[in-house]
Amino acid sequence: MGLSKKPYKGTRDFFPTDKRIRDYLFSKMTEAAHLFGYEPYDGPMIEEVALYSAKSGEELINDQIYSFTDRGERFVAIRPEMTPTVARMVAQIHKEEAKPIRWYSIPNLMRYERPQRGRLREHWQYNCDIFGAPVGRGELEIIQLAIQLFKNLGANSDQFEIRLNDRRIVDSTFKKFLGLNDQEALQLYKIVDKSKKIGPEALEKELSKMGFVAEKRQIFDSYLKLDSFEGIAQFIKNNNLQEEAEGLLYFIEQTKQLGLDKYLVYDPTIVRGLDYYTGLVFEIFDKHPDNRRALCGGGAYADLLKIFNEKPLHGVGFGLGDVTLRDFLEIHNLLPDLKVQENDLFLAAMDDTGLDGALKLAGTLRDNGVRVLTHLEPVKFKKIFPLAEKKGARFVGILGEQEVKDQNIQIKDLETKDQTTHSWSEIEEITKLLKL
Numbered sequence: 459m460g461l462s463k464k465p466y467k468g469t470r471d472f473f474p475t476d477k478r479i480r481d482y483l484f485s486k487m488t489e490a491a492h493l494f495g496y497e498p499y500d501g502p503m504i505e506e507v508a509l510y511s512a513k514s515g516e517e518l519i520n521d522q523i524y525s526f527t528d529r530g531e532r533f534v535a536i537r538p539e540m541t542p543t544v545a546r547m548v549a550q551i552h553k554e555e556a557k558p559i560r561w562y563s564i565p566n567l568m569r570y571e572r573p574q575r576g577r578l579r580e581h582w583q584y585n586c587d588i589f590g591a592p593v594g595r596g597e598l599e600i601i602q603l604a605i606q607l608f609k610n611l612g613a614n615s616d617q618f619e620i621r622l623n624d625r626r627i628v629d630s631t632f633k634k635f636l637g638l639n640d641q642e643a644l645q646l647y648k649i650v651d652k653s654k655k656i657g658p659e660a661l662e663k664e665l666s667k668m669g670f671v672a673e674k675r676q677i678f679d680s681y682l683k684l685d686s687f688e689g690i691a692q693f694i695k696n697n698n699l700q701e702e703a704e705g706l707l708y709f710i711e712q713t714k715q716l717g718l719d720k721y722l723v724y725d726p727t728i729v730r731g732l733d734y735y736t737g738l739v740f741e742i743f744d745k746h747p748d749n750r751r752a753l754c755g756g757g758a759y760a761d762l763l764k765i766f767n768e769k770p771l772h773g774v775g776f777g778l779g780d781v782t783l784r785d786f787l788e789i790h791n792l793l794p795d796l797k798v799q800e801n802d803l804f805l806a807a808m809d810d811t812g813l814d815g816a817l818k819l820a821g822t823l824r825d826n827g828v829r830v831l832t833h834l835e836p837v838k839f840k841k842i843f844p845l846a847e848k849k850g851a852r853f854v855g856i857l858g859e860q861e862v863k864d865q866n867i868q869i870k871d872l873e874t875k876d877q878t879t880h881s882w883s884e885i886e887e888i889t890k891l892l893k894l
């Protein structure tokens with residue numbers, strides 16, 4: 459029996475069209491990051507598991523991580539996320555760096571998940587993080603950057619929304635009013651995080667396990683029913699949470715001034731599944747009814763550097779996956795046609811002499827930056843144009859014995875159907891035409 463040709467479960471082979479699409483997404487991500495002055499970084503594929511057990515949360519460690527013991531008895535994992543790595547790297551250099559530190563990367567990550575639409579075991583994730591910015595301002599910039607990416611991809615506020623919450627408010631609600639300790643609060647975060655996915659019955663079961671009595675249950679229910687910024691503002695007032703809400707209220711005010719409020723909605727179920735978030739948290743959702751899923755998740759984390767025995771340094775960032783982003787662009791018809799690779803010239807030869815000439819001319823044109831595809835054997839005239847089209851060439855040049863003798867070439871523009879003849883010595887003119 460032969461081996462399977464399929465890739466490992468939940469991973470993808472990137473055939474040229476898929477790779478072109480991925481490259482396109484990466485180029486847009488890079489472009490958006492550079493518009494805000496973010497610098498690229500990268501880290502290793504493998505980290506010690508301890509880096510994730512410190513602050514990433516039980517679900518990631520117990521269910522999703524690819525871990526193993528290496529030959530030197532170190533317990534290691536293939537990176538399931540980038541935030542602990544970036545924090546570890548920033549911990550090494552932050553004292554010497556001018557703040558804020560603005561970094562981005564696009565690593566591939568592995569999580570042992572059940573593959574389904576939008577969820578795979580390997581994905582690439584655009585990470586943008588800012589460290590040491592004043593609280594509130596870093597959050598604002600990070601949201602602006604995420605919005606910029608979507609704008610640059612041609613998307614608008616009818617197509618995506620940013621669902622916001624703030625862990626400072628949720629934390630107080632859980633601890634002050636529901637009387638939960640740190641551990642119980644984390645447990646309730648997990649329940650709230652999946653509340654929409656599991657449905658009301660399962661939610662009820664999970665909540666009854668927490669054992670809330672009537673009055674606490676009422677507070678929790680009134681929290682979970684909030685569905686607008688006005689609602690949360692009233693909740694803050696009613697429950698005397700002004701101090702905890704300062705950050706969120708400032709943020710909302712600023713986004714209004716910048717005209718970004720049209721992208722934002724308040725959502726009490728956004729608390730994020732990872733344990734390190736301490737402030738503003740958000741997820742970007744596709745608004746298309748057939749693809750209502752998270753495209754991006756992020757937030758503020760104040761204490762991550764503490765795990766390296768460093769002083770706290772305010773961090774804010776997000777991760778945005780390539781799988782869901784591609785689904786989003788496809789469902790909204792925003793992906794350019796990348797089925798074939800663009801080439802400038804398909805240079806075909808009718809005979810062996812033409813082929814010698816084609817190879818020579820192709821070399822000179824490439825020196826001038828023209829993307830030339832040569833067919834590496836003589837080809838019949840009627841096959842030339844279909845081949846050129848398949849290979850994505852805008853222009854076709856044909857050489858035979860006569861053209862080589864005359865040192866001439868006829869070039870046809872497949873778009874306008876114009877045909878022109880040029881001497882090989884007019885390289886600049888030919889280049890200008892082909893680089894249209």
Ligand code: HAM
Pocket residue numbers: 538539540541569571576577578579580581583585586587732752753754755756757774775776777778779780781782783
């Ligand atoms: P996350 O919410 O776990 O956050 O992931 C962020 C995004 O990565 C998700 O919204 C989704 O688009 C994509 N993603 C995650 N898991 C998968 C998967 N199995 N298959 C496909 N796509 C996936 C984080 O990872 C945080 N570390 C982000 C962050 C950066 N926070 C601050 N800075």
